[in-house]
Amino acid sequence: MFQPELETLPRHQLEALQSERLREQVAYVYERVPFYRRMLDERGLEPSAIKSIQDIHKLPFTRKQDLREAYPFGLFAVPREQIARIHASSGTTGKPTVVGYTKGDLEIFAEVVARSLAAAGGRPGMMLHNAYGYGLFTGGLGLHAGAEKLGMTVVPISGGMTERQVMLIQDFKPEMIACTPSYAQTLAEAFRARGVAPEEISLKYAVLGAEPWTEAVRRSVDEGLGVASTNIYGLSEIIGPGVANEDVNEREGLSYIWEDHFYPEVVDPETGEPLPEGKLGVLVLTNLTKKAMPLLRYWTGDLTFLTREPGPSGRTHARMAQIRGRTDDMLIVRGVNVYPTQIEALLQEIPEVAPHYQIVLSRQGTLDEMELKLEVAEPFFRGLGVPALSEENVEADPRLSHLRERVGRKIKDHVGISVRVTLLSPGTAPRSEGGKLRRVLDLRKQG
Secondary structure (H helix, E strand, O other): OOOOOOOOOOHHHHHHHHHHHHHHHHHHHHHHHHHHHHHHHHHOOOOOHHHOOOHHHHOOOHHHHHHHHHHOOOOOOHHHHHHOOOEEEOOOOOOOEEEEHHHOOOOOOOHHHHHHHHHHHOOOOEEEEOOOOOOOHHHHHHHHHHHEEEEOEEEOOOOHHHHHHHHHHHOOOOEEEEEEEHHHHHHHHHHHOOOOOOHHHHOOOOOOOOOOOOOOHHHHHHHOOOOOOEEEEEEEOOOEEEEEEEEOOOOOOEEOOOOOOEEEEEEEOOOEEEEEOOEEEEEEEEEEEOOOOOOEEEEEEEEEEEEEOOOOOOOOOOEOOOOOHHHHHHHHOEEEOOOOHHHHHOOOOOOOEEEEEEEEEEOOEEEEEEEEEEEEEEHHHHHHHOOOHHHHHHHHOOOHHHHHHHHHHHHHHOOOOOOOEEEEEOOOOOOOOOOOOOOEEEHHHHH
8 A cells, every 4th residue: 555645745745735734733623622722822822823844843742641631531622422433541550541533533544554564565465463452452453454454354363362373373374463572572482382484484574563672573573483574653642553664675673654644753852852863862743634632742752763864665754763762661770761672772782692581670778679581592592401590500600600791791881780680591581472561570669
């Protein structure tokens, strides 16, 4: 579903379209959403003051707390009776974040997901094994509708039941899978445990998202499943998955944002000031076409950078780097800011370890302690000649003790914090069962 007339618009035409849609959207929410009317009035800002997309910085930010305070339907721009579907976040802290869609919004949702799947290698007639969770989470139904719009056959397997997933992949022979990157790793391990080689698996493409991941994870999925994996990006507050996707023929860690529907900015995490292209900051997104609950300048909390240089495919839409972490995922350990993805990126440079780990934070008295539970790579483990790893054989074996010290030193040198490294046997670190994988266990909060 590559749409040259939209995806390759000359930049000046794209900005003219964005300007027209932004003007309409600001006037629309001012009239229909009391929250935005109040926000603009407090700034003395009339909708008519927004004349082009270049004026977007005049608008206030919208934050997740605003959605929580408006729970459940306070930010809807249409009567509840005109809402065709409601989705919600997991609500891990307090009540969930609720979002709504009109029938027109659902058509846009399907369109941008179809566009993303096409960029990822999907074509009409292919089969999609959809292992995203169905329900209030936007992933399952979002990918489902987009795949159908593209003309694909959908297997709505949802998450979990790994044995059944493996069986159906072997029996149905889908060409594409959609799931979290951590669950793709789980499936790759399940195939390997059954003696099924990557070239024996029918899958050719993997569409991975819903959690930050690294090039090391990409390699492990590509090699384990015999696929070319791409990153799909989205968030329920804006629409769901399908805000952006990598092109399968590029895979440079840069995803095209479908700018005719979502306008991207990157701003300084502290000041909110716009940052130049290539500078890491917080991604801010504005709905240009959504009508049930359009958000202006939504502060995603995701850390990335943008480039508006046209990509090799000829698309002119902005590209964003893979998410480097979230401002609300940042860990403060003994005064040092630590992002889990920082740790993961460093681990990919050490071939003796696998991309399976968990960070455990605890507190001894007034001092924070950080432990990294880390699996060793299968080939390295086989060469050790031991049935399983324990503290005793790690201490006794120079190969293991040296590896542990090397990991700790690398983290200390690059992140600036001392960490206790616990080496684990392959297959013993926590695995995804279909949902987002919990990489951090913060026991300090239990004290």
